[in-house]
Amino acid sequence: METKLLAPEQVEAGADIIRSGGLLAIPTETVYGLGANGLDPEAVRRIFAAKGRPQDNPLILHIPDSSWLERYCAEIPPEAYALAERFWPGPLTMILKRKPLVPDVTTGGLDTVGMRCPSHPVTLAILRSAGVPVAAPSANISGRPSCTTAAHVREDLWGNIDGIMDGGPCAVGVESTIVDLTVTPPRLLRPGGLPLEELEDVLGPVAVDKAVTGLLSEGEQPRAPGMKYRHYAPRAPVTVVTGPPEASAAYIEAHMGKGSGIVCFREYLGRFSGHVACELGPAEDRAEQARRVFDALRRFDGTDVTEIWAQCPDRRGLGLAVENRLKKAAGFHVVEAE
Numbered sequence: 001m002e003t004k005l006l007a008p009e010q011v012e013a014g015a016d017i018i019r020s021g022g023l024l025a026i027p028t029e030t031v032y033g034l035g036a037n038g039l040d041p042e043a044v045r046r047i048f049a050a051k052g053r054p055q056d057n058p059l060i061l062h063i064p065d066s067s068w069l070e071r072y073c074a075e076i077p078p079e080a081y082a083l084a085e086r087f088w089p090g091p092l093t094m095i096l097k098r099k100p101l102v103p104d105v106t107t108g109g110l111d112t113v114g115m116r117c118p119s120h121p122v123t124l125a126i127l128r129s130a131g132v133p134v135a136a137p138s139a140n141i142s143g144r145p146s147c148t149t150a151a152h153v154r155e156d157l158w159g160n161i162d163g164i165m166d167g168g169p170c171a172v173g174v175e176s177t178i179v180d181l182t183v184t185p186p187r188l189l190r191p192g193g194l195p196l197e198e199l200e201d202v203l204g205p206v207a208v209d210k211a212v213t214g215l216l217s218e219g220e221q222p223r224a225p226g227m228k229y230r231h232y233a234p235r236a237p238v239t240v241v242t243g244p245p246e247a248s249a250a251y252i253e254a255h256m257g258k259g260s261g262i263v264c265f266r267e268y269l270g271r272f273s274g275h276v277a278c279e280l281g282p283a284e285d286r287a288e289q290a291r292r293v294f295d296a297l298r299r300f301d302g303t304d305v306t307e308i309w310a311q312c313p314d315r316r317g318l319g320l321a322v323e324n325r326l327k328k329a330a331g332f333h334v335v336e337a338e
């Protein structure tokens with residue numbers, strides 16, 4: 001299949017691909033999405049095929065503003081509008097009861113649907129012009145790190161989709177925060193670009209799904225089906241080292257070997273000369289770490305490193321999302337440095 005590379009002024013060409021049942025990679029503030037008409041079961045099936053995504057892993061619907069919620073969702077609680085008012089367009093996905101017109105393939109057969117209004121101006125224009133909700137998972141091959149540039153999307157999907165809209169590098173760098181509003185108290189299913197502290201500012205206490213910070217035991221099901229898969233994984237195995245930055249750097253120095261690749265905070269890059277090392281940004285700059293984490297994980301795949309050690313931020317602000325992405329890349333293989 002020929003893949004067209006579209007420039008931001010080609011909104012109409014992008015909207016045409018969506019309207020005609022095709023697959024278009026779209027830029028968002030979080031990560032690139034692989035979009036198709038979310039009401040068209042055939043188009044949605046193509047998303048699963050192009051990514052190699054398990055059928056039971058539901059997609060979220062992207063809409064241009066909160067007035068579209070009632071087209072696709074039932075029993076919408078007032079909290080949904082309060083959140084939309086404060087955080088949309090932006091990196092927040094809400095799980096709500098779905099209406100029957102949302103196809104089963106889109107929701108993986110669930111009676112709920114994830115709704116998100118992304119803030120990238122080009123994608124908002126495409127959504128308005130296409131006039132349909134766009135189902136879009138992250139635009140990576142299933143299991144690989146998410147794509148934060150159009151070049152990442154090319155690596156994964158060139159030749160298998162109709163187009164890539166190049167909207168530049170993603171400003172946030174980790175996927176949206178997912179909150180389930182169909183349960184009381186509301187539950188965080190995936191930490192992401194909107195910090196938990198800001199959600200709680202509007203909602204009060206939010207429960208945190210166990211899959212966010214740890215490995216589920218056998219038989220346990222996460223509420224976001226996607227959280228059960230090994231994910232974001234570079235080809236070499238990853239070990240995450242938690243603890244204060246100085247301690248985790250020292251731990252890695254003491255345990256690394258000849259083929260070790262390192263993900264570290266900027267301040268510690270000098271300690272790892274002679275190794276393939278990718279910096280996450282300064283130890284206290286969690287927003288920069290979010291922007292860099294997927295690119296750092298992808299960079300090892302072109303090298304001959306045999307294992308990867310990663311420093312990990314604490315949970316404040318975007319740290320919770322960065323920690324989750326690193327630990328998932330590691331299959332929750334974690335050591336604690338004192």
Ligand code: TXA
Binds near residue numbers: 031058093110224
């Ligand atoms: O930032 C984002 O959210 C990006 C951009 C493209 O918008 N999209 C994204 O989609 O990350 P995806 O499919 O890679 O991740 C969506 C996650 C999956 O873990 C999926 O299982 C979960 O959301 N999910 C979707 N619908 C759900 C539902 N109705 N109930 C529970 N979890 C749901």
Ligand code: MG
Binds near residue numbers: 137138146
């Ligand atoms: Mg994904």
